Amino acid sequence: MDTEPALSQTHRSAGDTNGRTANGDVPNTAERIRLELAQAWGEMGAAWGVTPAIARVQAYLMARQQPLTEREVREALGLSHRAASLALAEAESWGIVERVAEPRRVGRRGPAGTAFLAVGDHWQWFGRVIAERKLREGDPIVAVLEQKALEAEAAAAANPGDEELAALHEWLAAFLGFVRLFDRAVGLVPQIEPRELERGLHLLGRVPDATILRLVHLLTDLEDDQVLDLVEALSRLSPKAARRATRLMSGVVRTVGR
Structure with a gap:
């Protein structure tokens, strides 16, 4: 689901606000870094199969490290209400954002509203x-x-x-x-x-790359059944037996390799 067309006419992405937030304020250093990260993460989102708006929402929530309401998210990222709602809902369906109770505000009565928290x-x-x-x-x-x-x-x-x-x-x-x-x-x-x-x-x-490549080359010279039998046997060991087997095999391999 592509939420980008739902951006408001006045929308500006975090990367083209001339250093200002959607409200026209100059963000502090931490917020500027968060917004620039969200913009870059959004641009990368397409390569992951995630729309830019969803990726931006995830990155911003991760960087904030606290629950935010839909309004707080859309105001920070300059999204329309519809775009923010769709992006948050889709991020929730991907399992990268979770819906939580809105943190209590001093002086506010009634049930807590809904907020969103990135999976940390x-x-x-x-x-x-x-x-x-x-x-x-x-x-x-x-x-x-x-x-x-x-x-x-x-x-x-x-x-x-x-x-x-x-x-x-x-x-x-x-x-x-x-x-x-x-x-x-x-x-x-x-x-x-x-x-x-x-x-x-x-x-x-x-593990050095050279070691991994040597192991891969070595596996091609071994019979499939031998490798599969060894892997199956190791997978069935208890943690205690696995530690003992590892020590024994290390000693045997060093001896044979001399």
């Missing part, structure tokens, strides 16, 4: 974006490819002398296999607990 755990909202993109983009294209591959297979079987159909079926089957592998890898990310994903990527970041 970066690993959590990243996993939610991946899951939503798989649902909206990955799953539908896999279904289309499966259907077309079946159609090409049936057509090729019904016309055994048609080389064009045979080639199309072969290509579709290979392409479907590639997309399925990629889609499965993407689908695993949301299933990993945020702290586990964080630690795994931090550990990966400490």
